[in-house]
Amino acid sequence: MAPLSPEEWGIIALSLKVSGVAILGALPLAFGLAWLLARGRFPGKVLLDALVHLPLVLPPVVTGWLLLLAFGPQGPAGRLLADTLGLTFLFRWTGAALAAAVMALPLMVRAMRLSIEAVDRRLEGAARTLGAGPWRTFFAVTLPLAMPGVLAGLVLGFARSIGEFGATITFVSNIPGETETLPLAIYSALQVPGGESAVARLALVSVVLSVAALVASETLARRGGAGTRAGGFGHVL
Amino acid sequence: MSFDVDIALKRGGRTIAARFAAPEGLTALFGASGAGKTSLLDVVAGLLRPDRGRIAVAGTVLFDSAAGIDLPPEARACGYVFQDGRLFPHRTVRENLLFGWRLAPTARRWMVLDEAVAFLGIGHLLARMPRTLSGGEAQRVAIGRALLSGPRFLLMDEPLSSLDHARREEIMAVIERVRDELRLPILYVSHDRGEVDRLAGQVIAIGEQAARP
Numbered sequence: 001m002a003p004l005s006p007e008e009w010g011i012i013a014l015s016l017k018v019s020g021v022a023i024l025g026a027l028p029l030a031f032g033l034a035w036l037l038a039r040g041r042f043p044g045k046v047l048l049d050a051l052v053h054l055p056l057v058l059p060p061v062v063t064g065w066l067l068l069l070a071f072g073p074q075g076p077a078g079r080l081l082a083d084t085l086g087l088t089f090l091f092r093w094t095g096a097a098l099a100a101a102v103m104a105l106p107l108m109v110r111a112m113r114l115s116i117e118a119v120d121r122r123l124e125g126a127a128r129t130l131g132a133g134p135w136r137t138f139f140a141v142t143l144p145l146a147m148p149g150v151l152a153g154l155v156l157g158f159a160r161s162i163g164e165f166g167a168t169i170t171f172v173s174n175i176p177g178e179t180e181t182l183p184l185a186i187y188s189a190l191q192v193p194g195g196e197s198a199v200a201r202l203a204l205v206s207v208v209l210s211v212a213a214l215v216a217s218e219t220l221a222r223r224g225g226a227g228t229r230a231g232g233f234g235h236v237l
Numbered sequence: 238m239s240f241d242v243d244i245a246l247k248r249g250g251r252t253i254a255a256r257f258a259a260p261e262g263l264t265a266l267f268g269a270s271g272a273g274k275t276s277l278l279d280v281v282a283g284l285l286r287p288d289r290g291r292i293a294v295a296g297t298v299l300f301d302s303a304a305g306i307d308l309p310p311e312a313r314a315c316g317y318v319f320q321d322g323r324l325f326p327h328r329t330v331r332e333n334l335l336f337g338w339r340l341a342p343t344a345r346r347w348m349v350l351d352e353a354v355a356f357l358g359i360g361h362l363l364a365r366m367p368r369t370l371s372g373g374e375a376q377r378v379a380i381g382r383a384l385l386s387g388p389r390f391l392l393m394d395e396p397l398s399s400l401d402h403a404r405r406e407e408i409m410a411v412i413e414r415v416r417d418e419l420r421l422p423i424l425y426v427s428h429d430r431g432e433v434d435r436l437a438g439q440v441i442a443i444g445e446q447a448a449r450p
Contacts, residue, residue: 123326129311129386130311130337133311136340
């Protein structure tokens with residue numbers, strides 16, 4: 001098999017950038033939602049839960065179209081972000097990152113919510129009686145104990161966004177160097193006669209990235225969750 | 238009076254009410270399982286909020302619904318030894334012991350790690366993780382963790398219930414030394430008559446007798 005061409009390296013770099021930004025950007029929101037759903041008691045919780053999970057069950061093309069309506073140049077959110085932060089999405093890598101983040105969000109929230117729910121709240125009570133305020137209790141007890149799930153959520157989200165296709169191509173189209181991530185590039189190569197070797201190379205890269213993410217998460221979870229329980233995906237999927 | 242408690246709270250559809258004043262030393266709350274003894278300790282620790290009433294320990298008011306006082310648990314300076322130990326599973330024994338000590342104001346630290354370790358005979362356990370400890374070892378570490386947090390009083394919730402006979406003797410001796418040598422007021426929950434007779438200076442029955450008329 002021929003080595004990767006500069007264009008293909010560019011595609012990989014773009015994919016990593018899009019997924020990385022998507023996951024890190026979604027992390028605070030995902031953790032906040034996971035916390036609300038795990039610990040919150042408020043009216044409309046079922047509705048919020050359904051809304052968070054929507055991208056998981058909707059056809060990705062529909063999610064992409066809804067993103068277009070909301071974050072396109074004429075969309076309310078799109079106009080607001082363009083006016084305040086100068087942030088535009090259409091036909092840009094930022095749009096690909098947004099689509100990837102929205103598609104990854106349900107998986108991230110799910111993993112983190114389960115891990116927060118699994119934390120023994122009586123340990124938090126013990127920390128409070130030992131002199132720790134609510135914030136210190138969170139950072140010294142709750143977060144470390146929930147960490148395997150947070151890491152699993154990050155990795156699942158990363159894997160999901162590396163593979164994102166439908167919402168991305170609907171929302172920001174397939175523009176080489178800007179929005180053409182790995183799956184879109186594989187799709188494009190399949191359309192070209194004689195593109196099979198490029199397809200094989202890019203597919204192999206996808207496999208390697210996914211496996212590396214899994215291994216990284218298992219390692220991190222085992223180290224972060226030492227002494228608590230086995231980390232990883234068993235309790236998520 | 239070291240403990241001055243008069244509270245009522247609703248819990249699981251019924252009302253738990255208690256009114257007692259306890260002198261120095263170890264006071265046992267004695268009663269059948271499910272009488273609300275643990276809830277009472279949680280209320281004194283600040284982990285449960287009573288519907289109304291007043292709690293004062295050694296002259297400090299911790300809760301007073303009429304005066305609008307409700308100190309958070311971290312401000313009550315109580316050393317709580319739980320039935321199940323509740324050691325932090327992600328931290329070593331040493332880190333568990335020092336958790337409260339590091340958070341306590343310097344003026345309230347009346348014990349250092351070496352003293353607690355010698356007092357409880359747990360020097361060989363410091364580097365271990367809690368999941369590797371036996372029941373008796375874990376309970377000694379839990380007592381050490383509570384003592385090191387610089388408490389002004391201790392709450393003990395059936396600390397012997399998960400132990401076999403030999404371990405019970407050993408931990409009971411430790412509790413007697415805490416009572417006699419450290420002279421901390423202790424509120425001690427149990428449903429074991431023998432345990433209560435041996436340890437307690439005063440016994441308060443929880444159940445029908447303690448309920449308000």
